[in-house]
Amino acid sequence: MVLFRNTALAALALASVTPLAAPFATPALAKSAATAPFDSGMVSAADPRAAEAGAEILRQGGNATDAALAVLLALTVVEPQSSGIGGGGFLVLDTGPGKAGRGQLITLDGRETAPKAATPDWFKAGDKYLSYMEAIPGGKSVGVPGNLALMAEAHRRHGKLKWRELFQPAIRLARDGFVVSPRLNQFLDRFKVLAASTEQGRALYYQADGSPVAAGTTLKNPALAAFLERLSREGPKAFYRGQNAAEIVRTVNTAPRNPSAMTLADIKGYRAKSRPPVCVTYRQHRMCGMGPPSSGATTVLGTLKLLERFDLKAMGKDSPTAWHLIAEAQRLAYADRERYLADPDFVDVPVAGLLAPEYIAARSQLIATDRAMPSVAAGNPAGVKVALADGAGPTERGTSHFAVIDRNGMAASLTSTIEGPFGSGLMVNGYFLNNELTDLSILPERDGVAVANRVEGGKRPRSSMAPTIVYGPDGKVKLAVGAAGGVTIPAQVLKAIIAVVDWELPADQALALPVIYAPGGNTVFVERGTEHEKLIPVLQGLGHGEVRLRDRSFKGNAVQVLDGKLLGAADPRSEGEAARQ
Numbered sequence: 001m002v003l004f005r006n007t008a009l010a011a012l013a014l015a016s017v018t019p020l021a022a023p024f025a026t027p028a029l030a031k032s033a034a035t036a037p038f039d040s041g042m043v044s045a046a047d048p049r050a051a052e053a054g055a056e057i058l059r060q061g062g063n064a065t066d067a068a069l070a071v072l073l074a075l076t077v078v079e080p081q082s083s084g085i086g087g088g089g090f091l092v093l094d095t096g097p098g099k100a101g102r103g104q105l106i107t108l109d110g111r112e113t114a115p116k117a118a119t120p121d122w123f124k125a126g127d128k129y130l131s132y133m134e135a136i137p138g139g140k141s142v143g144v145p146g147n148l149a150l151m152a153e154a155h156r157r158h159g160k161l162k163w164r165e166l167f168q169p170a171i172r173l174a175r176d177g178f179v180v181s182p183r184l185n186q187f188l189d190r191f192k193v194l195a196a197s198t199e200q201g202r203a204l205y206y207q208a209d210g211s212p213v214a215a216g217t218t219l220k221n222p223a224l225a226a227f228l229e230r231l232s233r234e235g236p237k238a239f240y241r242g243q244n245a246a247e248i249v250r251t252v253n254t255a256p257r258n259p260s261a262m263t264l265a266d267i268k269g270y271r272a273k274s275r276p277p278v279c280v281t282y283r284q285h286r287m288c289g290m291g292p293p294s295s296g297a298t299t300v301l302g303t304l305k306l307l308e309r310f311d312l313k314a315m316g317k318d319s320p321t322a323w324h325l326i327a328e329a330q331r332l333a334y335a336d337r338e339r340y341l342a343d344p345d346f347v348d349v350p351v352a353g354l355l356a357p358e359y360i361a362a363r364s365q366l367i368a369t370d371r372a373m374p375s376v377a378a379g380n381p382a383g384v385k386v387a388l389a390d391g392a393g394p395t396e397r398g399t400s401h402f403a404v405i406d407r408n409g410m411a412a413s414l415t416s417t418i419e420g421p422f423g424s425g426l427m428v429n430g431y432f433l434n435n436e437l438t439d440l441s442i443l444p445e446r447d448g449v450a451v452a453n454r455v456e457g458g459k460r461p462r463s464s465m466a467p468t469i470v471y472g473p474d475g476k477v478k479l480a481v482g483a484a485g486g487v488t489i490p491a492q493v494l495k496a497i498i499a500v501v502d503w504e505l506p507a508d509q510a511l512a513l514p515v516i517y518a519p520g521g522n523t524v525f526v527e528r529g530t531e532h533e534k535l536i537p538v539l540q541g542l543g544h545g546e547v548r549l550r551d552r553s554f555k556g557n558a559v560q561v562l563d564g565k566l567l568g569a570a571d572p573r574s575e576g577e578a579a580r581q
Contacts, residue, residue: 037097040581041406042566043067044557046082046484048577049178050074051570053169054404055579062161064410065093069151069159071402072416073170073228076431077221078178080422081187081195082484083400085231085239087418087434088112088146090290091154092277092467094477096410103410103477105469106157107290109273110150111460112143112436117261120444122437122455129442130258137197138257141424141435142248143461145239147416149272152236158410167232174225174430177218183575187421188212194425201427224430240267247428255426275344280305280355284473285501289466292349295341296415296466299490303333304497305360306367312502317513320538321369326498327518327544328367330491331376334520337490339378342452343460349452353381372543376520386450399465399489401482403559405566407581411559413467413480415489436461464489470497476561479507483556483571491517492556500560507560507569515554525550 041064043054053074054067062070068091076084083089088111095103114122122140123130135141155163188195188205189212196202196210204221206212213219230238238244245267252260278297279288282304289297306329315322336354344351353359359381366373399417404410418434426433439461444454453462464487470479479500483492492515499510514530522545526532529552539547555574560567568578 036407037409038405038407038566040566041067041404042559042568042578042580043071043402043404044559044568044570044576044578045071045075045402046400046555046557046570046574046576047075047078047181048575048579049078049173050402051577051579053173054402055581056169057161057166058406058581060161060165062165063159063408064096064404064406064412065154065158066161066166067404067406068402068412068414069155070166070169071404072147072151072414073167074173075400075402075416077170077173077224078181079184079400080432081184081191082418082421083416084418084431085147086145086423086428086431087416088143088436089150089414089416090294090296090463090465090467091150092288092290092413092469093154093158094411094469095158096406096408097476105277105288107275107277108150108154109275109290109293109460110146111293111463112146112434113266113270114143114437114440114455114457114459115260115262115266116457117263118437118455118457118459120454120456123442132438132442135258135438135442136420136435137194137425139252139255139260139262139424139426140258141438142252142260142262142426142433143436144262144266144270145434146270146272148231148236148239149270153272163235164232167228171225171228171232174221174228177220180213180215180217180219181575182215185212185215191421194420194422197425198427200430201422201425204430221430227429227431240270244429248433251426251428252433278351278355282308283501285478286471286475287468287497289468291351292341292344292462293460294463294465295337296464296490296493297468298341298351298354299333299337299464300466300468300493300497302336302354302360303329303490303494305355306332306364307498309364310369312498317499317503317505320535323516323532323535324372324539324542325367325369326494327516327524327539328373329364330494330518331373331520332363332366332379333490334518335376335378336381338520340381340384340452341462343462346456346459347452348383348385350381350383353383356382370542372539372545374543375522399484399486401467401484401555401557403480403482403557405477405480405559405561409477411469411477411480413469413482415465415467415482415484417463417465417484439463466490466493468493468497470501472561479558479560481507481556481558483554485554487519488515488517488554491515492554496556496558506562507558507567511556511558511569511571517550522546523548527552527554
C-alpha cells in the first residue's frame, strides 16, 4: 500500500536547508545589557560538565542558541551512551523579545534518515523479521546523523559567537580528559555488548581485563578531540563529506552484524529541515513543541487538551483522581500516536485533526473520574486519508535533553539522541553511531495494512522527543522543558507542565514529581520507590486492567521564568544540573 506524502504540512514548512553552507556568519541578535530582562542566563543539562559548557559560552557573550549547541557537543564527550554528533535531534527555539515584544518561534528537525536503499523489508532476515534487540547491533540500524546539520542551520540563522568558539569546551573535555561518572560506568557495565563491540570502543572505555573504566577515572578521547578540532575549522562539510563520511559508510556497510547499504550520496544529501511548530492553548498558556516526525508535541499537547475540562488545580498533586485522569488521557493520546505519527514527508499526519477542538471534546468525553475505560483505540481525526495499522513500537533509552534561556530572553529547548545506550555500538572518529532506524517499525504492515512508521528510503523515524516551550498568559516565555527516556518522554513532559501550570510548582519540584505512564492499551506504569506506589490499589479499584511498577529511569531538564528570574532545574533521578552564566 502506498502511503501518500503530506503535501499540506510540507507546504507549511520552510525550505529545507543545506548542512554544507558556511556556518561562520555571526548574526547580530544580541541586545544591550541595559535592555536585557534577566541578570544572567541559565542552562540545564543531563551532565554538569555539559551545563557548564553552555554557561561558559553565555559568559563569552553567546546567546541561547550558541549555548545549546555547545552543550550538544560536550554531551558527545561526557555522555556518549545517550547523545552526540552521531545521532539527531529536534530544536524548539524562541529568538527572544524583539522590538514588538515577541520573539520568532522556530522548530528545526535534525532527525536521522534511512539510506535510499532501505525498503519496508529492511529488517527481514530470510523469512522472518528481526526482533528489536536483534536489529540494534551493526549497520542496518544506523541512520544518517543529523545533529551537525541541525547545529549549522541553527547557528547560521540565530547564532552569535563564531562557529569555532562553540567547540572549545568539548574539545578540552575530549583532549584533557573528564572524570567518568557513576552513571557512565554503570552503562558501560550493563551495555558492554554494544559499547565494547568494536576495537575502538574497547580501547577507549574498557580496561585490559574487560571491565569498564571505573567511576572517578579521568578519561581522554583523542580521536574525538581531533575530529572536533577539524569540525570547528572546516564546518559541517567535514562531517558530511570527506574522510568522516567515507568512514561512516565503510563502518556500517562492513559491520559484522546486519551490514547496511548506505552510500556517500546518502550522507552528502542530508538536510536539516524547518518544520511548522505545533501549538495549543491550555489554561491561558500557549505551549509549542516539535511536530512530526516527532510524536512529542501531538502526544503531550493532545493529552493536556483532553484534561483541560477537569479541574486539576483543585484536585492537587496528591489526588489519586488527578493521576487517574492523567493516565486515562495518556492512553487515548498514545493510541493516536501509535496509529498516525510518522515522517510527514511520507505520510499524511493529521496534526490539525488530532488537536481540533471537536475531536478533543469527543475523545475527552470517554474519560470519567470514577472508572477506567475498559479499552482504548485510536480515534478517527479529520485529515486521515489512508487507513493505517499500528506498528511495532521500540523501547528508546539513549537520549538527552537540555534547555537554555539567555539574559536577553532567547529560549532554546533541544533534545538529542542516538536512540539506545551506545546506539548501534559502531564508532567513527571517537563517537558512537546511532541505531535510530529501529525507531521505525520493523514490521511494515499488520493484516495487510501498511504501518505509517514503516521503513522507507530517506525516511525519518518517528520520535518521542518532546522539546517544549510554554508561554504564560502574558505571552512571555515561562518554561523551556523536555526529557529523555524514549516513549516515556511525553509522560514526563506532560507531568512537568501540569505541575507548573496547574499546581504552580517551581520547575525543580515539577521534575521531581513521580511519573505515571500509560502508553495505550490497559497497562499503567507507576514509578517504583515513590509515593505513587500507594496509587496501585486505587487505580485497580477504578478498573485499570494492569498496574505495574517501573524503575526510576527518568531524566528531565528545564529552565523556568519564575518571579522575573531564571530557575534552572534537573531531574533528581539523573546526574543533571543547572549552571548560571
